[in-house]
Amino acid sequence: MQSLASKALLQKYNTSGPRYTSYPTAPMWQDSYNAAAHEKTIRDTNQPLGSNPHPLSLYVHLPFCESRCLFCGCNVVITQQRDQAEKYLGYLFKEMETIANWMDRSRPVVQFHWGGGTPTYLSEEQMARLFKFQTELFQLAPGAEVAIEVDPRVTTPAQIELLKELGFNRISLGVQDFNPQVQEAIHRIQPLDMTAATTEHCRQLGFEGLNFDLIYGLPHQSVESFEKTVRDVIQLSPDRIALYSYAHVPWLSPHQNQIPEAALPESETKFNILQTAQQMLTEAGYLYIGMDHFAKPTDELSLALQSGNLHRNFMGYTVQHGNLPSDLYGFGVSAISGLQGQFAQNWRKLSQYYEAIEAGRIATMRGYELSAEDRLRQAVILAILCPGKISYTDFQQRFDVDFKSHFADAFPKLEDMAADGLVELAETGLIVTPLGRLFSRNIAMPFDAYLPQLSGDKPTFSKTV
Numbered sequence: 379m380q381s382l383a384s385k386a387l388l389q390k391y392n393t394s395g396p397r398y399t400s401y402p403t404a405p406m407w408q409d410s411y412n413a414a415a416h417e418k419t420i421r422d423t424n425q426p427l428g429s430n431p432h433p434l435s436l437y438v439h440l441p442f443c444e445s446r447c448l449f450c451g452c453n454v455v456i457t458q459q460r461d462q463a464e465k466y467l468g469y470l471f472k473e474m475e476t477i478a479n480w481m482d483r484s485r486p487v488v489q490f491h492w493g494g495g496t497p498t499y500l501s502e503e504q505m506a507r508l509f510k511f512q513t514e515l516f517q518l519a520p521g522a523e524v525a526i527e528v529d530p531r532v533t534t535p536a537q538i539e540l541l542k543e544l545g546f547n548r549i550s551l552g553v554q555d556f557n558p559q560v561q562e563a564i565h566r567i568q569p570l571d572m573t574a575a576t577t578e579h580c581r582q583l584g585f586e587g588l589n590f591d592l593i594y595g596l597p598h599q600s601v602e603s604f605e606k607t608v609r610d611v612i613q614l615s616p617d618r619i620a621l622y623s624y625a626h627v628p629w630l631s632p633h634q635n636q637i638p639e640a641a642l643p644e645s646e647t648k649f650n651i652l653q654t655a656q657q658m659l660t661e662a663g664y665l666y667i668g669m670d671h672f673a674k675p676t677d678e679l680s681l682a683l684q685s686g687n688l689h690r691n692f693m694g695y696t697v698q699h700g701n702l703p704s705d706l707y708g709f710g711v712s713a714i715s716g717l718q719g720q721f722a723q724n725w726r727k728l729s730q731y732y733e734a735i736e737a738g739r740i741a742t743m744r745g746y747e748l749s750a751e752d753r754l755r756q757a758v759i760l761a762i763l764c765p766g767k768i769s770y771t772d773f774q775q776r777f778d779v780d781f782k783s784h785f786a787d788a789f790p791k792l793e794d795m796a797a798d799g800l801v802e803l804a805e806t807g808l809i810v811t812p813l814g815r816l817f818s819r820n821i822a823m824p825f826d827a828y829l830p831q832l833s834g835d836k837p838t839f840s841k842t843v
């Protein structure tokens with residue numbers, strides 16, 4: 379796919395930096411954007427009825443897990459007490475109902491996602507009830523992506539059959555790595571046979587989309603060991619593969635202290651694992667979508683990359699349906715919403731989430747209202763991460779700015795990256811090279827106006843490679 383990056387290049391660019399699932403990034407969001415502010419945003423963007431042409435994406439966070447995987451950076455609640463899930467659903471229904479009452483509910487839902495945690499921690503009856511509740515409140519568009527994250531260790535065949543019956547069409551399986559030594563070190567024992575059986579069952583039932591999530595940079599991984607995992611993955615043939623970089627941030631996720639640092643691959647090995655995996659996947663026919671995603675050429679993400687409809691939000695790369703990005707409504711503890719120009723995040727602790735809902739409020743903990751300058755920079759960063767190119771004329775037309783003079787500060791860094799082969803700078807625009815796509819976070823960073831404020835003793839973000 380591309381030549382191996384040199385060690386010197388790796389050392390130069392392997393700094394800490396955001397993954398840019400949002401711009402401005404979450405550490406810049408403010409407490410002053412509270413529940414009242416978010417209520418106003420929701421009401422304003424849904425009035426008068428029929429005036430908001432943006433479709434909807436719905437995300438529900440189901441935080442419960444039976445045990446903790448040591449690498450995990452998600453907001454989870456580890457419990458064996460199943461009645462906790464029933465209590466949570468009560469609050470979730472109340473939150474959804476309150477928000478739906480402020481919305482134009484005829485807006486089509488093009489993306490519907492249950493994430494976690496472990497969504498299949500819910501019983502079949504609870505899953506059916508939640509799905510019914512949501513689809514009675516909101517209108518699923520024909521052809522909507524209806525997706526769920528599934529942990530093969532705890533998901534029963536009957537649950538998968540129910541998901542198919544309800545109308546789910548995309549299943550994301552958490553895989554990480556098939557190597558037993560790695561699995562032991564991350565406290566996630568999930569033999570290849572188990573993942574293969576779930577995959578086979580989903581195929582037999584006719585799910586349209588099957589995703590695998592893999593992680594590189596885990597303890598005991600080597601290029602050779604991960605090659606074997608990738609060979610097994612290719613054999614199982616998922617439609618999409620997310621290949622995430624392990625973010626070792628024990629100061630933010632203290633349970634990661636249980637991972638022996640000495641067993642973590644050096645950054646050069648980690649990068650070689652990434653490049654080898656990329657090469658194997660592209661040789662097997664997968665297209666590199668960007669940053670951490672691969673898809674078969676026939677998959678919607680690949681088609682979106684080619685047609686210019688690729689988008690990026692809190693759920694990673696997504697397909698934009700129609701001309702406009704959807705408004706994302708996140709429900710549940712810690713869930714994030716992104717409505718044109720505003721971000722909001724719910725309380726991260728279950729007790730705080732419950733307290734807000736009990737008090738008759740929505741559960742917004744913090745948020746952000748983008749300025750015109752933020753929107754411009756957000757568009758630049760999206761252009762780098764999605765199509766991988768910027769046309770100066772396009773930005774002149776959309777934002778009325780002279781790109782080169784407006785971002786004059788960024789150009790010395792970009793010129794340096796051009797000399798390193800990461801970007802091509804032309805009179806009319808910028809193109810991210812195949813090598814540069816491995817460093818797209820670094821290429822986006824010079825356009826982030828807030829990054830200088832966020833550097834401290836302990837980095838706020840994980841390493842870019």
Ligand code: SF4
Pocket residue numbers: 442443445446447450451452454494495496529552
């Ligand atoms: S990786 Fe998945 S199953 Fe493991 S703790 Fe995180 S959310 Fe739970």
